[in-house]
Amino acid sequence: MCGIIGYTGDGDHVMDVLLTGLSGLEYRGYDSAGVAISEPERTAETEPASSRAGVASTPAEPSAVAGDVTVHKREGELAALEDALPDGSVDGAAGIGHTRWSTHGPPSDANAHPHTDCSGHVAVVHNGIIENYEELREELAADGHAFESDTDTEVVPHLLERELARGADPEAAFRTAVSRLAGSYAVAAVVAGDETVYAARHESPLVLGVGGDGHFLASDVPAFIEYTDRVIYLDDGEFATVTPTGVRIADERGNTLETSVETISWDPEDAGKSGYDHYMLKEINEQPEAIRDCLRERVEELSGSVSVSELDDVSLVRGSATDGDSTGRLRPVQFVACGTSYHAALYGARLLRERGVPAQSFLASEYTTDRVPVSAETVAVGVTQSGETADTLRALREANRAGAETIALTNVVGSSAARECDHVTYVRAGPEIGVAATKTFASQQVALAMLAAALTDGGSQALVESLRAIPDGIQRVLDETNARAVAREFVDSDAFFFIGRGYDAPVAMEGALKMKEITYRHAEGFAAGELKHGPLALVTEETPVFATMTDSQSGGDGLSKILGNVREVEARGAPVVAVTDQPEAVGGSADHVLEVPSVGPAFTPILANVQLQLVSYWVANELGRSIDKPRNLAKSVTVE
Structure with missing residues (x-):
């Protein structure tokens, strides 16, 4: 992990788009960065070959195929990568970039993404963990493949290389390579001479951007929001082929799937610093407006009611009054979350307990249904800012498998949690760039207060007045x-x-x-x-x-x-x-x-x-x- 950007389109601007995308992903945290661009077809005798993955601008042996892949990567911040780039732009129709947060191997140029195959004609970036990489690495080494990094990711380009050598076309080779992976992954690849970016996901986010002058893929929308606000969210098990003229989503067999394009409701200005020294300070100061957005159309002051339309179909009463099986007892609610969201979950559970609901909070990493009693009567609420937190998603999936009714409380529209749960409530805090959560925590607390009221007594005039007073109260704190x-x-x-x-x-x-x-x-x-x-x-x-x-x-x-x-x-x-x-x-x-x-x-x-x-x-x-x-x-x- 941590951030992926991909682009196909105007060949004169591929590098600029990739660097802009990586800059938009810096907030996710990273310790190295890199890019790879698939060059157009060329004559091998008249143009030099690109580098073999390791150090930027290090020449490799001339390629015998039309086109090539140019790779530049560096340990450290994005500025180190930019300093290492050669003068002049690199032409190409397709490119991928990555900001890495070390999991396998320490930060280094060699361990930075993208990773390539033996010939340097395939480049891959990856988020997640490939659990069977050691087995695959041994298998590929036995076939003569040489490895240059400590990472689990490097097995992927070699798997692709082997399938291409067997005569598969790039798309089929990519699907076959991905089918060998166990674990979590969002993976994207480019192949020499090809203007396509190939991508797939399993338990790690990928979103596609539909633009006018090209198309994008990324771990998160801020990577390409400067260029387009039209997006397609990739689901687990889906594959994407992204070309300058369009995108296609397919299943693991290559069958085309129908997809819907959504429009993001915030613009690039929302993700800027707006004159503040740090995003964190900006986001602390955005809390009054974020909470007003969270409350909008959900509280009615005249009637003193709280209504969260997304939860209208959720009932905490056991059984059904219509079939005579209602016991009058309330269903148990289990919150699962990590970090800051766990602290919000503690708050939410206390709110429900004060209303007579048996509610508990669990660290998502410690939540397993073989130790926690979960049934069809259970309501499991996943609190997650990004909607992509791996531990929280795993906990929600376990609850789903056990028959529980699931609710996602998240900030990101179209996130995995939002799509996988039975219900979703958005906190509406807007983009949060600073790694340390601030406005999302306050918005989570307010959203949980409304959730508690909506699922129990429907609120009261005093409750609504208190909720309405929070934004002005925070503003007074900020001012004084x-x-x-x-x-x-x-x-x-x-x-x-x-x-x-x-x-x-x-x-x-x-x-x-x-x-x-x-x-x-x-x-x-x-x-x-x-x-x-x-x-x-x-x-x-x-x-x-x-x-x-x-x-x-x-x-x-x-x-x-x-x-x-x-x-x-x-x-x-x-x-x-x-x-x-x-x-x-x-x-x-x-x-x-x-x-x-x-x-x-x-x-x-x-x-x-x-x-x-x-x-x-x-x-x-x-x-x-x-x-x-x-x-x-x-x-x-x-x-x-």
Whole structure:
């Protein structure tokens, strides 16, 4: 993994399109980048052959076939690849590019994609993990194929090479090669002298772009949104042939499939920085508008009702009242998610439990139906920003196989989760480029609040008023925050603690995750009551504790309980930062206060989270970190 771009069209602009596409995929995280272009037919005696995959601009032996594949790739950022490109453009009608996040083998020029066959006439890029690559590698080596990298991907061009040598045409050779792969993959290939990009997917995303002057494929829409907003989403088991004049989708036997073209509702400006220094800061500031979009047409203030049309067919009541088999009991709801989305799922499960629904949250990587009771009565909700998170997709597929009714709560229209689940609810946060999720977390929380209301009591006037107050409350935080000053005071700290109770606990966990992701400093977040069960041993005068204390605290004595936890850390000399809507009640127990407006017991923590996002951002900024592309992390984790 991590990002794929492909283009067929205007031969004078292939390289420019590929580099633009790779730039649009940088947000996903990567440690090397590369491109391959299939050159048009030529006379081998009069034109030099291209490189054999490894180092940019290194000549290989002259080719004996018409056309060739030119490959350039480099470890490091995209700028390193651009610096390595020769003067002048490389002509060609088809090209592929890749940003790699290391899985097999360390970052290096040799391990960077694209990878080629022995002759250098086939180039391949791949996301995912080929589980049987060692077996295939041994088989191909026995046939005389030589390998130059540590990657699992390199077996694919050699499989293609073997099928071409046996007389297969490129499309048939590609299908046969892919049929030998086990695991997850999105794979794309070009062949010398051919103006087609061949692609296939299995449990790793690929989307096609339908343009006027050519056609595209990519891991994600931002790679080509500058050129077209018309897309086709590839499903598992489908193959695509992309040419300058059109695209064709086929099954594994080569039979053409009917497809529909969808139009993306956002434009290239939505994915820009709009004058901000970082995408993350821009996206933090976009949260009021993102939440307004999430609420649009789903809440009715006059009637005090919440209606999520996508969930109209979902009932949490066991059995059916019409056939006399209704028990009146509520069906169990199981949330599956990873990372930030898991913290949102914890929040959503608590909302449902307070409405009497038996709801649990599971880390998707730990969710297996042989250990978790799942049946046709179960409702499984997958919370995933991208809709492509491998662990979450696997969990949802297990739930499906066990007969559960599945709901995807995602930000990406047409994503795998959206297409595979029985129902889908979109959070409508718009494109999020920064690796560290910000506006999508807030939008997930709001969407989960509406989901909980829509599936239970239908909402109330007080609920709707609170939801409507969230965007203005966040804007007030953004306008009045003193998070930057707090960040400057604690920028040299080696560790941070984040604590909270009730609905504040998931926010504390998310605050710690943000601090870890973008500052590379140690941070822990947990329910405040857990302090005395171990973490207190790590608290020192150099360990700032961020205590989220809003009116969401569980029980009438919730605030007094967390104040007791605060005094525990103060007794050890730790500085305390209170994030609260009750500064008069907690100010005397804190060294600093980050104030938020009160917008209702379940929703004020959403505003508190914005303060914690800003603290992490400004600490990372003071440290000079790569905020939008933190080391070792990918935006969409498409491997388990």
